[in-house]
Amino acid sequence: MKNFRCDNILPVIGKLTKLLLVSICGLLLCVNRGNAQEKTNFIIIFADDLGYGDLSSYGHPTIKTPNLDQMANEGQKWTNFYVGASVCTPSRAALLTGRLPVRSGMTSNKVRVLFPNSVNGLPTEEITLAEQLKTVGYSTACIGKWHLGHKEQYLPTNNGFDYYFGIPYSNDMDNVTEINTMEDYKNFWLKPDNIKIESFNVPLMRNTEIIERPANQNTITKRYAEEAISFIKKNKEKPFFLYLAHNLPHVPLFASKEFLGKSDRGLYGDVVEEIDYGIGQIITTLKDEGLAENTIVVFTSDNGPWLSFGVNGGSAGLLKAGKGMTWEGGMREPCIFWSPNKIKPALITELGTTMDLFTTFSKMAGVPIPKDRMIDGLDLSQTLFNEQPSPRENIFYYRGPDLFAVRVGDYKAHFITQGEYGQFGPKEEHSTPLLYNLAVDPSEQFNIAEGHPEILSEISDVVGVHKSKMVKGKDQLVDRE
């Protein structure tokens, strides 16, 4: 594979035009919505490949996550919260744009995610949550893994973020070993000596500059937390939006020496416990700076556990399957909302998605939702603050650009299923969809399609409406150098 170079800056002009339009729109509609100090700060903490079952508060017996558990106790623990796709790039596109990745073209049936030799990234005409919030004066930072295009015009600083510190794609990329076949890939990972920082020539960037290569992944989790705290302290007088996207516990796993060997769960547990520790430091900072009551912190992960990595992958708990798949384990994630006195503490079994953060936080900040495109996010604020049901009734489970499954209320129909990510089994199309009641049968064990044609019919209607309105974006992942 070729290494990437930050050498393409032409489409920046389109991006600037878009930013200008969004800004004017924001200004017109948000006049008199209050001054900056009154606006709520937002912190989204995104883990990578962390499974539904990998926190103590979501049932893991040996990974200790006291800080996240305390946030879950003091805030809201959501148990039916979904990501927009079961792999990195499209999931991140969904979170930041509030749109199913199939709309932006950030998913493909030829390649799963962006690679160091990918040509494109998040299309410049897409509007990120950071761009939304900037229109009303938010300071914005992306700290951690980006994975929405590593060429300069696609980097966070061209997508609404004032500041970027992190790696532009996955921590297992830029492999220094030549890997051409699945066999090469397996052999590489089977040899413990290969799993070292030097094997992955991943750059660490500040804004648009590479500051370290390969990134020292032993200390990266700690440095992300430090950068996050520094950003919070610097911006305490302004409203801010911090997107802290840890690139772990995605393989290869690395932890700082303070955490190596600390957990009962092996290296995977060490990594998760270090992330949890940093979150505790962030919460402490918010309290110390008097920001806790005016900040919402939300924690979730980009997709389910990468099961083919065995004990170096996580656990989806009682959910079926993991990363790459449209079973629940691939797309349902732990999700904790925390904000003392603002968020009503509760266990929330209502539906939510990462895309809803775009809409919820935009509305809270007084930024209008774009009208010129389909936004999939819904406003969860009535559930977060007023004990009301979630407005969300459906979940659409895409794999690549294909709709594999749909959840309507408690019921989920699988039209297509396919084996694990990394093991390209054939698609299985179901002439009668598989049907599960996820409230009663969260592990998708008991297909009830036969007895419930009326439910399948209702879901079919939802799918019909959805498909009739679907405009798929041009595949942005397929082109590679």
Place this chain on the structure above:
Amino acid sequence: MKNFRCDNILPVIGKLTKLLLVSICGLLLCVNRGNAQEKTNFIIIFADDLGYGDLSSYGHPTIKTPNLDQMANEGQKWTNFYVGASVCTPSRAALLTGRLPVRSGMTSNKVRVLFPNSVNGLPTEEITLAEQLKTVGYSTACIGKWHLGHKEQYLPTNNGFDYYFGIPYSNDMDNVTEINTMEDYKNFWLKPDNIKIESFNVPLMRNTEIIERPANQNTITKRYAEEAISFIKKNKEKPFFLYLAHNLPHVPLFASKEFLGKSDRGLYGDVVEEIDYGIGQIITTLKDEGLAENTIVVFTSDNGPWLSFGVNGGSAGLLKAGKGMTWEGGMREPCIFWSPNKIKPALITELGTTMDLFTTFSKMAGVPIPKDRMIDGLDLSQTLFNEQPSPRENIFYYRGPDLFAVRVGDYKAHFITQGEYGQFGPKEEHSTPLLYNLAVDPSEQFNIAEGHPEILSEISDVVGVHKSKMVKGKDQLVDRE
């Protein structure tokens, strides 16, 4: 099957002699250990067939157990806590005697549990925790399912309990339909019309009298909670031991009208939520009566979920398999210890078992541990109160009278495995045991036997010592009328 009759009272004399001896011994050793008011009250709440994953705090997405979750937050949530057997009768014998059921003969390779036509029960020479605590003045009650012998000499009132209110065996027994074959059994359960109170001619007893038959199982959970509260209020001036053994969520499932349809998880969830609600009432009572700070409440279950009952069975969460089996899902259970100001709040990943309650509570009450027999229980008080490691290093997984698996520290070796309870597959004996690191691999997915002969050797030594000291009791389950 024949109905049982309470008509056998001869062996009561042996029991009385034993009680007398235990009492004298207690008196001699416990003089000046403090008066009754200073002794801690003990409440053991035992669910039936509840799985490791069936509480919100252990990761269930749709069963809401706010009272148990709050106890877990305020107290200790144990994540490596085991029962003495993966089915009812032997598990209950282990809890109450502090001994592996193979020692008392309360397990068999011919019959899984006691049935309404069983002749025997817990041998009179066994010493229960209730008998221990009575020697130092505790009031004792067993409320709920007994299942250690339904003939009078085996009932709770002849095993150290001052008071008994409950059913003497499982809530699915005394079936009014003739069931002779596995086929009959399956056909019975497949017909929804069969699943009603009248199908199970189970008696509800107060002390040694049948007061209702069939027991009205719709209201039984509520009545158990009421009886428990009444016992607590009546005994608030004395130290007390309450053993509240709910007979649900074992199938058939019934809930009171206040809970029917209440949960998202269907009838199974309704039942668990009703149990949780009653526990909340008990906690409130303890607080209202000023007893909370001097009472330890522990919640756990008798064995894992009965998976062959589909959505009417529970979930073992991320653990493998369920009831009847020696995989983790069969024998590891949620376990919550609660006592404000006494129990140090924590997530405890150390090992513990139900048998340890016998030893821990006996010692706390100042009652000596019997020296004339092997007691498997260990004293957990240093972990409960002083943040020390658990003294327990091993778990022995018996199925019937055979040792199937052994855990030593984090490692578990399976010597024999066998399929689900109710589906009598053949035993599989492993010439090289299956070996799992449960800390890293709680789901028992990655057999590491090949690379670790030294661990197998260490476990083999533990097994050698264990077997050399093992005296198996005469099978008490096999004889039936």
